[in-house]
Amino acid sequence: MSHEASAAGRVALVTGGASGIGRATAVRFAAAGARVVIADLQEDLGNAVVAEILAAGGEAAFVRADLTREEDTDGMVDFCVTQYGALNWAFNAAGITGTPAPFHETSLETWRRLIDVDLTSVFLSMRAELRHMVHNGGGAIVNASSIAGLSPTPNLASYNAAKHGVLGLTKSGAKEYSGRVRVNAVLPGATDTPMIRKYMDDNPAIQGEMRAEPGTGHFADPDDIAAAVVWLCSDESRHVSGVSMAVDGGLLLH
Ligand SMILES: NC(=O)c1ccc[n+]([C@@H]2O[C@H](COP(=O)([O-])OP(=O)(O)OC[C@H]3O[C@@H](n4cnc5c(N)ncnc54)[C@H](O)[C@@H]3O)[C@@H](O)[C@H]2O)c1
Structure with a gap:
C-alpha cells in the first residue's frame, strides 16, 4: 500500500x-493526502503553514493551543472532530530546549517550566488523543523525544529528564492500548530548525562541539524526521508499537 493510499481521508x-x-x-x-490540524502557540506561523498546504492543494486548519493547559489539549482534539469529523493520527512535537546550565545551578523554576512544556504537555496531549481514539476505531500516536531521551546532553538535565519521560509515556500508552492504538517515539538527533539555531546562537561555546559531532557529519533536515513520523503513523508500520526510533544518522552509536 502506498503512503497516498494509507493517508487519504485520515x-x-x-x-x-x-x-x-x-x-x-x-x-x-x-502531501500524503491526510487532512491536517496544526496546534501551536504561534498563530501567524501556524496559519502560514496552513496557507502553504492549501496552496499545494492539501487540507489543513490551525488551532491555537497552549499545550500545558488541559482545556487547550482537550480543545484541540475537539477541534479536529468538529473540523474534520475524526482524529486518526497525532504527532506530539511541541517542545522547548531551555537555557543550558550545570545540574547544580539549575533553578527549580527552569525545571518546572521544562517538565511542563516538554513532558506534561505530552501527557495531556496523549490523554486527549487516546480518549477520542479508544472510542473511535483506534489510531496512531508519535511523540517527539530526542536522542537526549537515551543519552543525556550535558547541562540540560531538565530537558534530558523530560525526554526520558516522553519515552515512559510512549511505552505506557503502547502497552495499555495494544491492539487499539499504536504509540511510538521518534528520537531526532541535531536537526536544522529554529529551535536548534536559537540554542546554538545563545550558546556559542557548544557550536564547534555540535558541528564536530560524529555520525553523518551534518544536521538532519526536518523532513528526515517527518518521513519517519509519517511512516510510523501509516498502515505500513501497523505491527510497530512502543518503539523509540532514533533518526540521528547513527549518532547514538558513537
Ligand atoms: N531540532 C532538534 O535538533 C531536535 C532534536 C531532538 C529533539 N527535538 C524535539 O523535536 C520537537 C520539535 O523541535 P523543533 O526543533 O522543531 O523546534 P521548533 O522550536 O522549531 O518548534 C517547536 C514548536 O513548538 C511550539 N510550542 C512550544 N511550546 C508550546 C506550548 N506550550 N504550546 C503550544 N506550542 C508550543 C513552538 O511554538 C514551536 O512552533 C521538540 O519536542 C524538540 O525537543 C528537536
Missing part, C-alpha cells in the same frame, strides 16, 4: 506544527 494532528520538525511533518502528512 485526520492528522500535529502539535508544534508551526515550526521546525512539526511543520515539516504537517506538510508531509498533507
Whole structure:
C-alpha cells in the first residue's frame, strides 16, 4: 500500500506544527493526502503553514493551543472532530530546549517550566488523543523525544529528564492500548530548525562541539524526521508499537 493510499481521508494532528520538525511533518502528512490540524502557540506561523498546504492543494486548519493547559489539549482534539469529523493520527512535537546550565545551578523554576512544556504537555496531549481514539476505531500516536531521551546532553538535565519521560509515556500508552492504538517515539538527533539555531546562537561555546559531532557529519533536515513520523503513523508500520526510533544518522552509536 502506498503512503497516498494509507493517508487519504485520515485526520492528522500535529502539535508544534508551526515550526521546525512539526511543520515539516504537517506538510508531509498533507502531501500524503491526510487532512491536517496544526496546534501551536504561534498563530501567524501556524496559519502560514496552513496557507502553504492549501496552496499545494492539501487540507489543513490551525488551532491555537497552549499545550500545558488541559482545556487547550482537550480543545484541540475537539477541534479536529468538529473540523474534520475524526482524529486518526497525532504527532506530539511541541517542545522547548531551555537555557543550558550545570545540574547544580539549575533553578527549580527552569525545571518546572521544562517538565511542563516538554513532558506534561505530552501527557495531556496523549490523554486527549487516546480518549477520542479508544472510542473511535483506534489510531496512531508519535511523540517527539530526542536522542537526549537515551543519552543525556550535558547541562540540560531538565530537558534530558523530560525526554526520558516522553519515552515512559510512549511505552505506557503502547502497552495499555495494544491492539487499539499504536504509540511510538521518534528520537531526532541535531536537526536544522529554529529551535536548534536559537540554542546554538545563545550558546556559542557548544557550536564547534555540535558541528564536530560524529555520525553523518551534518544536521538532519526536518523532513528526515517527518518521513519517519509519517511512516510510523501509516498502515505500513501497523505491527510497530512502543518503539523509540532514533533518526540521528547513527549518532547514538558513537
Ligand atoms: N531540532 C532538534 O535538533 C531536535 C532534536 C531532538 C529533539 N527535538 C524535539 O523535536 C520537537 C520539535 O523541535 P523543533 O526543533 O522543531 O523546534 P521548533 O522550536 O522549531 O518548534 C517547536 C514548536 O513548538 C511550539 N510550542 C512550544 N511550546 C508550546 C506550548 N506550550 N504550546 C503550544 N506550542 C508550543 C513552538 O511554538 C514551536 O512552533 C521538540 O519536542 C524538540 O525537543 C528537536
